[in-house]
Amino acid sequence: MTNIRELDPSASPLDYFGSELRRQREAAGLRQGQLGDVIFCTGSLIGQVETAHKVPTREFAERIDAALMTDGAFSRLVGLVLRSQLPSWFQQYAEMEARAEYISTYxxxxxxxxxxxxxxxxxVLGVEQANKLDEMVAARMxxxxxxxxxxxxxxWTVLDEAVLYREIGGKGVMREQLAHLLGLFGQPWMELQVLPFSAGEHAGMMGSFTLLRFDDDPALHYNESYDSGHMTANPQVIRxxxxxxxxxxxxALSPRESAALIARVMEERYGEQPGPDARSVA
Structure with missing residues (x-):
């Protein structure tokens, strides 16, 4: 007889998700493999999620809702599950970020x-989180x-020009990232500026920081160090x-000038380059 791991649903959002998935699957009279066939995954994956050994993705949750007709219950729960995968010191900031009406970040x-x-x-996350990379990426998305x-x-985002030149993940990844930034220009409620090297010394020399503003609550200032984040509503700090x-x-450059700089860096630094065997043709 298979030894089924018993979960404590109150232990964590992940444990609750797994226990509910098992309960709903069994109520539907389906084995793990049968449910897997319905949502196009393996029965093993179903088992891993049910025993809290695998973090579900949002797509997985949505397919489960459709298959078991659970009226979006798993899709609503998966947000809590993914947020719980963030570092404990970052979770409070993520909750406040989700509530903010206005985000200003350098x-x-x-x-x-x-x-x-x-x-x-x-x-980025693979540098420090290789052992749980899929979960951390899903949480960020x-x-x-x-x-x-x-x-x-x-x-409203101000990026230092250095961000454009710091090659993260290789040229292809950077080209895709800069193209994504270009696609944000003109979006409602979104502004992006680049602080050029020519600005010299500036008000962000102490490092990155974010200001969160709310309709009814005091504004918050957030910055972080290697393994901790600091959030404060101190009026003098906010001022x-x-x-x-x-x-x-x-x-910073204007949004129009910033877009032009991003496009230029994308093409000149991360554009298609000739291979090592390329030969010029006279």
Whole structure:
């Protein structure tokens, strides 16, 4: 007889998801392999999710809802599951980010997480999270769902020019990432500027930071170090960083000029290059 691992549904969102999946599958009279056939995956994957050994993706949850006719229950739950995969010190920020009406961020090394492509995110997270890379990438992509809401937050991003030149994941990944950024120009509630090298010293010299604003709650300032994040609503910090951000916006290229720079870097640095065996033709 198969030894079935018993889960404590209250232990974590992942355990609750697994226990509910098993309960709903058994109520439908389906074996793991049968359910797998219906949603185009293996019975082994169903078993791994049911025993909390595998983190489900949003696509997986949506297919389960359709197969078991659970009225979107798993699709609603999977957001909590994926958020629980974020580092514990980052989870509170992710919750506040999802509630914010206005996000202002300056990034000095990397593309802001909400604007990253999946391949770029995988390259970034793979440096430190290789043992749970799929889960971390899925969690980062889940964060981006706030941009697809009926009423998304206003997102104003200032990227240091260095971000465009820092090759993350190889030329192909960077080309795709910069193309993605170009596609954001002209989007409602989205602005993107590049702070050029020519700006010299500036108000973001201490590093990346983000300001979150809400309709009814105090604004928050967030920055992070290697293994922790710091969030504060201190009015003096908000005042100083708000002024600092306004100065960054003033010193950055205009959105039109920023788009032109991104397009130029994309083609000149990450464009198609001739292979080593290429020969010029006279």
């Amino acid at each position: 990034q000095c090394q990397l593309v802001y997480g909400l604007l990253q492509t999946e391949a770029y995110a995988r390259a 889940e964060r981006q769902r706030i941009l697809k809401r009926d009423h998304p937050p206003v997102v 100083e960083r708000s002024v600092g951000y306004a100065r960054l916006q003033a010193e």
